[in-house]
Amino acid sequence: MSTDLHTRLSSALAAASSDSIVFDLTGIADQYDRLMRELPGTAVRFAMKACSVDEVLTCLAERGAGLDAASPVEITQALRLGVPPDRIHYGNTVKSDETIAEAHRLGVRTFATDSVQDVAAIAAHAPGARVYCRLATSGDGALWGLSRKFGCSKDEAVRVLTAARDAGLVPAGLSVHVGSQQMTFEAWQQATDLLADTLVALRGRGIVLDHVNFGGGLPALGYLDRRGKRLDPPLDKMFAVIREGMEHLRILNAAPLDFVMEPGRHLVADHGAVRAHVYRLTERRQSDGESVHWLYLSCGKFNGLYEMDELCHRLVFPGHDSGPYVSAYVAGPTCDSDDAYRAPHQRVPSTLRSGDPVWILSAGAYATSYMTQGFNGFRPLPYTATDDGSALVGAAAGGRSR
Ligand SMILES: Cc1ncc(COP(=O)(O)O)c(C=O)c1O
Known part of the structure; x- marks a missing residue:
């Protein structure tokens, strides 16, 4: 932690006379700016689930971030704070007919998916929406893996996005999440390979996407290991690998490709x-x-x-x-x-x-x-x-x- 950050948080903690959680908005804003310097041109959709505090969301939104929402309640909060619907996506692959319809009614037009059943429901309750398909990763190397519940294989993603096109939706993108507090840069190399293979397979079906979402997983630097030593994730190398991955995918795609990231922990922890x-x-x-x-x-x-x-x-x-x-x-x-x-x-x-x-x-x-x-x-x-x-x-x- 930098001295500035330490001083600001220490002062705020010392000023708190009873139990509370203290957020340093200047630190969060600086962290966002640092991320944008590392990954210029990337659209950030902050994962609201990581910290759905109004002041934190407003601080990030004022700097240009959009939001990754997991439910209509989060979408409603984002809209209440003035975030426009085109900067909010419904990033949860787990949805009911009712939550899809409600998100659509609230103006959200971009949805994560990973199954043909979910695609059929989106087509029925959010006609014409843009969908991106989440690919499964192993979660290896992450301290908080997210592997089992979400995402599908390359072949299944082709099936899902083909079904989306046939149902009148816009097959718009692919996403991955390498697991939260990811500690290895190799996780993003593997994710890039998977994304590249899937883009090529989709192109074979005449489906060309306009964006790739590299998800969350970027680590915080302040946690300790089990012996009390500061964890030391190779953040610079991770950014370099992500930049290279973006370049590689951009060259591979038959049309211009935008990039999205959904950091949570990295911006606020x-x-x-x-x-x-x-x-x-x-x-x-x-x-x-x-x-x-x-x-x-x-x-x-x-x-x-x-x-x-x-x-x-x-x-x-x-x-x-x-x-x-x-x-x-x-x-x-x-x-x-x-x-x-x-x-x-x-x-x-x-x-x-x-x-x-x-x-x-x-x-x-x-x-x-x-x-x-x-x-x-x-x-x-x-x-x-x-x-x-x-x-x-x-x-x-x-x-x-x-
Ligand atoms: C879909 C999605 N995006 C982003 C995130 C944020 O992940 P992290 O806090 O590791 O950056 C999560 C976390 O669970 C998630 O489920």
Whole structure:
């Protein structure tokens, strides 16, 4: 994290006197600008599911981003914020007749698909719409794979887009998602090969597309590995591979090809942090005789850290800058055994007391959107969004569940 970012978020976290999630809008705007410098000309459709906070969506939309919506409720939110329908696509392959019709009524004309049944439903309830077919990837190399539920093979994509054309829809594009928090650049090389093979196969059927959607999956940089070291995804190499892939596909296609990306985590994760507090640091002897420390926090899997199983955050304990330290398992406040980091131990100050503040960094993605309504009586965290680290704005209750 850059010093600026650290300073802005630290000021905002220090200003928060109770538990909340703090978003650094300047950091999010800078991150978007950086992405546009790396992948110029790419149309960004921010994945709303990663952070459906009004201020964050507005900040991105004002810089030119569109939105990837997963339901009519998200589409309605995007429209309420002034995002035009032609900058919103319905990126969920899982849809009902009713949700397709509602999206169409709201003005959305571009839909993701991956089956002929879904295509038939789109033709019936959103006649003439543009569709793009999602190709399945393995998800290998990602810390949060998305492989099984979505996408189809190359041959199936040809069948799906042929059915779309025959049903009066516009077969417009192909998409992939290499899995969230992807850690390898090879994932995008493989995705490019798959996209290239599918474009060629489609051309054999007389179907020429106008866009390719490289999906989400770009990593955040602030998570820790299971030993507490900063993850180090090869981001520059990933961008180089994506640029090369775009160039390759552009040359291959029989018509001009536009590119779309749907980043979620990459734009917001490192620019949001949780201000929580210590419930208690305990030490107890287990049945095997070993004595272990547990640090219980006020925030966990069900009220802001849904991904704590797979991803480890850096914890900061203000006022406890030097040791002594102990190794502790870290867990959330509920009476649920899943509500804990899977990482074996974290080094925490042994002097922590109930009520001490704790900052949980790189927690801006899939936090507000994944909170329960109050599992075990723990209410969703409210959020705040800050421009400069001092003035907190939009301090309304957050906790949109999905
Ligand atoms: C269709 C789609 N696009 C984009 C994203 C965003 O992915 P990420 O947060 O890894 O960038 C997701 C995440 O689940 C998704 O399902």
